[in-house]
Amino acid sequence: MPPVIETNLLKKTYTVGNQTVHAVDDVSMQIQPGEFIGLVGPSGSGKTTMLAMMAALLRPTEGCVAIDGVKLRDMNEQQRVRFRREKIGFTFQANNLLPYLTVMENVYLMLQLNQRTTKNDKAYAKEVLGRLGLGDRLNSLPRQLSGGQQQRVSIARSLIHNPSVVLADEPTASLDTERAFQVVELYADLIHEQNKVGVMVTHDLRMCKYVDRMIQMRDGKIDTILETRQEIDEYISCG
Numbered sequence: 001m002p003p004v005i006e007t008n009l010l011k012k013t014y015t016v017g018n019q020t021v022h023a024v025d026d027v028s029m030q031i032q033p034g035e036f037i038g039l040v041g042p043s044g045s046g047k048t049t050m051l052a053m054m055a056a057l058l059r060p061t062e063g064c065v066a067i068d069g070v071k072l073r074d075m076n077e078q079q080r081v082r083f084r085r086e087k088i089g090f091t092f093q094a095n096n097l098l099p100y101l102t103v104m105e106n107v108y109l110m111l112q113l114n115q116r117t118t119k120n121d122k123a124y125a126k127e128v129l130g131r132l133g134l135g136d137r138l139n140s141l142p143r144q145l146s147g148g149q150q151q152r153v154s155i156a157r158s159l160i161h162n163p164s165v166v167l168a169d170e171p172t173a174s175l176d177t178e179r180a181f182q183v184v185e186l187y188a189d190l191i192h193e194q195n196k197v198g199v200m201v202t203h204d205l206r207m208c209k210y211v212d213r214m215i216q217m218r219d220g221k222i223d224t225i226l227e228t229r230q231e232i233d234e235y236i237s238c239g
């Protein structure tokens with residue numbers, strides 16, 4: 001099967017003053033349909049920069065990203081906006097909820113942007129919010145929720161329009177362990193059931209329990225790739 005995400009000698013270089021930082025340095029990877037990837041590595045190793053380029057939020061210095069065979073660099077600005085809205089579900093570390101809209105309205109907005117507002121779509125929004133443990137908070141405003149609850153609303157919003165590519169930067173950072181596992185399991189279930197692809201950045205190795213492949217970055221490069229359940233589990237247990 002052709003890969004859903006393919007990066008080819010991807011590079012992002014920043015120049016600050018007279019210093020050059022190779023945030024991402026010649027990274028080539030392929031992610032197949034139904035695959036959930038854990039992207040790990042020390043702070044500053046280039047994980048967020050990788051995700052931002054995959055989401056067409058950031059242009060590479062060199063190399064390219066292709067999603068479903070389409071090279072992102074060949075798209076104009078209008079096509080990129082549409083691509084992000086339809087194909088990508090992105091959760092940032094900061095949750096970016098709209099403060100004047102309720103939980104349901106924040107999630108529903110994503111459906112409206114994609115002109116998907118049938119009864120089924122609304123029911124799906126409720127189902128996903130329910131699976132994230134927010135079924136009784138649909139009419140709350142973000143400020144009435146805890147940080148972890150807000151984070152879960154933002155996760156629901158990133159999944160609701162049924163994107164084929166799910167990208168998440170530290171999605172479990174403000175959740176307790178039990179809730180964090182539930183969230184990652186939900187990602188894994190949706191990705192596997194619906195043949196999506198997912199890339200999750202995490203500092204918490206335990207969260208890689210549900211990923212299919214673990215890619216470790218160091219200094220902008222791929223350092224190690226763990227591909228079997230046994231390798232991943234051994235790595236997690238050794239910390």
Ligand SMILES: Nc1ncnc2c1ncn2[C@@H]1O[C@H](COP(=O)(O)OP(=O)(O)OP(=O)(O)O)[C@@H](O)[C@H]1O
Nearest residue numbers: 014016021022023042043044045046047048049050
């Ligand atoms: N806009 C920018 N300008 C200059 N340097 C940047 C910029 N964005 C990132 N960098 C640098 O690129 C490198 C990779 O940053 P990135 O945010 O991708 O790391 P990360 O792996 O996500 O780290 P963390 O785990 O701390 O979130 C770092 O050295 C960072 O300082």
Ligand SMILES: [Mg+2]
Nearest residue numbers: 047048049169
């Ligand atoms: Mg980061």
